[in-house]
Amino acid sequence: MATPALRFKRRGLSPQQRRDLRSGLLFAAPAILGLLIFVAYPVLASIYFSFTSYSILQPPFWTGWENYQTLLFDDPLFYTTLYNTFYIAIFTIPLSVIVAMGLAMLLNVKVRGQSIYRTIFYLPTIVPFVASSVLWLWIFNPQYGILNTLLWYIGIQGPGWISDPSWAKPSLIIMNLWGVGSWMVIYLAGLQDTPQELYEAAELDGATAWQKTIYLTLPFMSPYILFSVILMLIGIFQYFTQVFVMTNGGPADATRVYAMYLYQNAFTYFKMGYASAMAWLMFVMVVLLTFVIFRTSARRVYYGGQ
Amino acid sequence: MQEQSRKPLSRRTFLKTLSTAIGGTAFLPLLAACQGTPPPGGGAQAPSGGPTATVLRAEAGAVEPTPAPRQAAAGRSTVIEVWYPYGGADAPLYEEYWKAFEDENPDIGVNAVYAANDLSTNAKLFTAIAGGKPPDVTWVDGPQVAEWAARGALEALDDRIAAAGIKPENYWSPSWNQTVYEGKVWSLTYGSDPNFGFFWNKDVFVDAGLDPEKPPKTVEEMDEYDTIIAKVDGNRIERLGFIPWTVYGAANSLFTWGWCFGGEFYEPDSRKITANHPNVVKALEWMTAYAKKHDPTKISGFQAGFGSGTQHPFFQGKTAMAPFGPWELSALKRYAPNLQYGIDFLPTGPDGAPPKSSWVGGWTVGIPKGSRNLDAAFEFVRWISTSDTATMIAGKTFNQFPGYRNSPYYNEVQNNPQLKAFYDILVETKHQRPVMPAQAFYTGELARAVDAAIFGQKTPKEALDEATVNTQKELDRILREGIS
Numbered sequence: 001m002a003t004p005a006l007r008f009k010r011r012g013l014s015p016q017q018r019r020d021l022r023s024g025l026l027f028a029a030p031a032i033l034g035l036l037i038f039v040a041y042p043v044l045a046s047i048y049f050s051f052t053s054y055s056i057l058q059p060p061f062w063t064g065w066e067n068y069q070t071l072l073f074d075d076p077l078f079y080t081t082l083y084n085t086f087y088i089a090i091f092t093i094p095l096s097v098i099v100a101m102g103l104a105m106l107l108n109v110k111v112r113g114q115s116i117y118r119t120i121f122y123l124p125t126i127v128p129f130v131a132s133s134v135l136w137l138w139i140f141n142p143q144y145g146i147l148n149t150l151l152w153y154i155g156i157q158g159p160g161w162i163s164d165p166s167w168a169k170p171s172l173i174i175m176n177l178w179g180v181g182s183w184m185v186i187y188l189a190g191l192q193d194t195p196q197e198l199y200e201a202a203e204l205d206g207a208t209a210w211q212k213t214i215y216l217t218l219p220f221m222s223p224y225i226l227f228s229v230i231l232m233l234i235g236i237f238q239y240f241t242q243v244f245v246m247t248n249g250g251p252a253d254a255t256r257v258y259a260m261y262l263y264q265n266a267f268t269y270f271k272m273g274y275a276s277a278m279a280w281l282m283f284v285m286v287v288l289l290t291f292v293i294f295r296t297s298a299r300r301v302y303y304g305g306q
Numbered sequence: 307m308q309e310q311s312r313k314p315l316s317r318r319t320f321l322k323t324l325s326t327a328i329g330g331t332a333f334l335p336l337l338a339a340c341q342g343t344p345p346p347g348g349g350a351q352a353p354s355g356g357p358t359a360t361v362l363r364a365e366a367g368a369v370e371p372t373p374a375p376r377q378a379a380a381g382r383s384t385v386i387e388v389w390y391p392y393g394g395a396d397a398p399l400y401e402e403y404w405k406a407f408e409d410e411n412p413d414i415g416v417n418a419v420y421a422a423n424d425l426s427t428n429a430k431l432f433t434a435i436a437g438g439k440p441p442d443v444t445w446v447d448g449p450q451v452a453e454w455a456a457r458g459a460l461e462a463l464d465d466r467i468a469a470a471g472i473k474p475e476n477y478w479s480p481s482w483n484q485t486v487y488e489g490k491v492w493s494l495t496y497g498s499d500p501n502f503g504f505f506w507n508k509d510v511f512v513d514a515g516l517d518p519e520k521p522p523k524t525v526e527e528m529d530e531y532d533t534i535i536a537k538v539d540g541n542r543i544e545r546l547g548f549i550p551w552t553v554y555g556a557a558n559s560l561f562t563w564g565w566c567f568g569g570e571f572y573e574p575d576s577r578k579i580t581a582n583h584p585n586v587v588k589a590l591e592w593m594t595a596y597a598k599k600h601d602p603t604k605i606s607g608f609q610a611g612f613g614s615g616t617q618h619p620f621f622q623g624k625t626a627m628a629p630f631g632p633w634e635l636s637a638l639k640r641y642a643p644n645l646q647y648g649i650d651f652l653p654t655g656p657d658g659a660p661p662k663s664s665w666v667g668g669w670t671v672g673i674p675k676g677s678r679n680l681d682a683a684f685e686f687v688r689w690i691s692t693s694d695t696a697t698m699i700a701g702k703t704f705n706q707f708p709g710y711r712n713s714p715y716y717n718e719v720q721n722n723p724q725l726k727a728f729y730d731i732l733v734e735t736k737h738q739r740p741v742m743p744a745q746a747f748y749t750g751e752l753a754r755a756v757d758a759a760i761f762g763q764k765t766p767k768e769a770l771d772e773a774t775v776n777t778q779k780e781l782d783r784i785l786r787e788g789i790s
Contacts (some may be wrong), residue, residue: 053783057432144611159603160607164606164764195470251761252754252757253757268747269747269750270428
């Protein structure tokens with residue numbers, strides 16, 4: 001690739017090039033050092049801590065695989081949090097894709113005020129998580145919330161939403177769908193990238209809107225969908241703020257998600273080693289899942305013309 | 307084919323690389339977080355069911371801007387840094403302490419920094435200690451003392467306490483007990499919260515046809531009153547007698563009713579967790595029966611419209627009975643000036659449970675490990691815990707009963723019927739939360755047990771057995787690893 005250039009440099013830099021190299025490195029040094037000290041070191045250190053019992057002030061106490069063993073074989077709450085996380089992921093991700101894609105297709109239609117609609121649907125994305133969580137707490141309020149009031153008008157007795165253990169996770173999923181704006185924008189960009197001449201050809205051949213969606217739009221959008229699914233998966237493993245603000249894991253552990261339990265172990269129970277082990281298990285799980293998604297989707301994803 | 311091979315970068319490779327790269331980097335902060343920096347969004351709000359009753363007062367102030375740090379008066383030879391836990395409306399009140407201390411100690415200046423201190427924000431203090439820049443003095447919540455001492459976050463104070471002539475009998479005994487772990491004293495109690503006074507709303511009693519001057523004397527009576535007071539309109543609860551698990555969070559509720567029913571939570575000599583003590587189980591069974599009576603999701607829906615502290619439904623006449631601490635007196639005066647209420651001992655539990663049950667909560671003040679001004683720091687700790695000036699400020703400005711029994715504030719209390727009611731409770735108090743290093747974990751487990759039982763996912767016995775086993779395992783691990 002760039003080897004000829006490199007070889008040339010190695011053979012002998014002119015004084016000017018050497019000066020450039022030096023000042024270039026110097027200018028980049030803060031970023032490089034920052035990355036090494038504040039990112040690389042903590043990440044590597046957390047591998048070590050995951051094999052210890054560590055409560056911050058005392059030196060870490062080497063325990064070998066104990067943290068991993070306890071997590072996998074002796075901590076039912078670990079599996080509860082894993083289940084909760086997967087539950088939220090399995091529903092949030094496909095629904096987000098469908099909703100974001102639907103919105104993107106609607107907003108791709110050329111009508112008056114198109115940019116205003118786009119702004120409106122994107123708007124929830126820029127509301128900070130803490131603020132939107134507090135807002136949704138009120139929307140979900142079973143007695144005074146707008147959701148149950150609306151349901152009451154159409155004759156439905158609404159559930160307890162976030163305060164009912166069997167409705168708490170669905171409530172979070174509904175709330176997540178409210179924030180699909182950023183995926184909608186990415187899909188919208190993808191839609192505008194699909195070749196218009198193919199649509200015109202399809203129309204000439206008498207294709208219905210449904211056929212155009214299934215045979216034209218979806219194949220062209222598949223790389224975007226794959227991309228968003230993977231990022232959503234990672235995002236859901238880190239799902240924390242909403243739960244922390246709204247339920248703190250309750251009611252009855254229904255919303256105790258993985259990142260929440262990790263945080264509790266680290267900062268409430270002073271089990272930094274245990275929490276580090278959880279973080280690495282999460283990392284391994286996401287890498288595996290990403291790999292599986294890539295493998296299983298390879299034939300279904302269409303990269304224009306390949 | 308030719309076409310394709312000439313493409314410099316395919317979309318596929320691009321998206322693949324991008325998602326892998328983003329996927330990788332997205333993890334870095336999380337892994338890094340385990341190093342001691344809370345992830346973004348952390349510490350935004352105190353989790354409910356925290357270990358302290360008083361933490362909940364902080365929640366009300368959580369939306370207020372963080373108070374600016376206070377600078378010590380000029381020309382002091384020693385300056386100590388003090389971290390205090392309450393912002394919001396309370397923050398300006400602390401100035402009275404700093405000023406009074408500086409007036410009485412002309413050599414010592416006080417730099418005061420607001421640092422929220424509860425379950426979710428311990429990390430700040432621990433990071434400061436680990437980084438070698440701890441404050442000289444910090445507020446320590448009662449149940450945190452053993453937890454922090456065992457993890458090396460506090461300086462032992464025994465020698466200085468002896469030299470200052472401070473004796474255990476100068477304090478309310480549960481307040482002293484909570485500062486002693488492994489035979490050493492780690493902090494001095496600043497406030498003793500008599501937990502709790504039983505408040506009842508006289509207007510609601512009249513409205514429901516009850517005698518407003520006769521609070522329930524037993525838990526059974528309280529249940530009967532609830533049946534009379536409760537107003538349920540279809541699926542909507544309009545008013546309840548009380549809600550047993552809203553005594554400053556689920557864990558504190560179980561402590562309150564568990565002791566009220568004659569239970570015990572910890573056996574200090576054998577270091578055994580006893581959350582499944584038959585009487586604690588009985589208390590949780592009673593709470594669960596109450597939940598079934600009104601439907602737990604309906605109650606939590608009702609509850610969700612309110613909150614803790616000044617948002618508590620009692621303030622709006624939506625519940626008629628509630629256990630409260632003395633700090634609610636000023637809140638009631640401010641936010642519900644027309645509410646007519648009485649204060650009494652908690653009702654007595656069933657089957658020969660001891661009457662007049664209560665426990666002591668409240669803050670202590672200690673010295674973080676690594677303080678560089680131990681003498682001046684201890685002078686402040688001694689002063690705020692025992693001096694007439696400071697204990698009077700605690701009482702008059704903060705509605706905080708001093709831990710120090712000899713405080714002149716206790717003379718004043720005798721003339722105020724409301725405060726006298728709390729004083730009488732404090733005199734009778736025998737309990738403090740378990741003094742052991744897995745206290746935060748225990749609190750979390752108790753809260754989970756209460757939740758699981760009232761929502762019918764486990765029987766009270768199962769839930770408390772599980773909490774006992776889990777906490778015992780955690781405590782044994784901490785003790786085994788010899789972290790002390």
